[in-house]
Amino acid sequence: MTPTPTIMIASLPRRAGCITLLALAACASGARGGAESTRITPPRILNTINRPELVAPSRGTGEFRVDISVMVDPDGRPDMTSFKLTGNAMSENRNALTDWIARSVFDPAKADGVPVRSEYKTSLKARFSVRRM
Numbered sequence: 001m002t003p004t005p006t007i008m009i010a011s012l013p014r015r016a017g018c019i020t021l022l023a024l025a026a027c028a029s030g031a032r033g034g035a036e037s038t039r040i041t042p043p044r045i046l047n048t049i050n051r052p053e054l055v056a057p058s059r060g061t062g063e064f065r066v067d068i069s070v071m072v073d074p075d076g077r078p079d080m081t082s083f084k085l086t087g088n089a090m091s092e093n094r095n096a097l098t099d100w101i102a103r104s105v106f107d108p109a110k111a112d113g114v115p116v117r118s119e120y121k122t123s124l125k126a127r128f129s130v131r132r133m
Helices: 005-030 090-103
Strands: 062-072 078-086 109-111 114-116 118-128
Antiparallel strands (some): 062 078, 062 118
């Protein structure tokens, strides 16, 4: 028994629909340009010997932490307009850390070996205790 023309016509749009979806999926995946992802190495600070002496927070005990974030230009200089400090010891150490980062020299981030602007992030942590005498 041969299929009736009605069934063949009904199955033809399904096939055409599947082919259209496959073609659209192929175009969508190719829309990224087929470019390989760029590998970016983060910036790193070069002058680690001149770290400032940090002061423990005036309130609390236990652990103190300061998170530092700054954008580093392709020439290795920090952009101090982007400088941010967070953490429980930031207010006591703001001046010392700002001065330290401003004077620092960085190896800039690199995208496929080419220096680029990127964010430098680091955290300084310490445990402390207060002893009363």
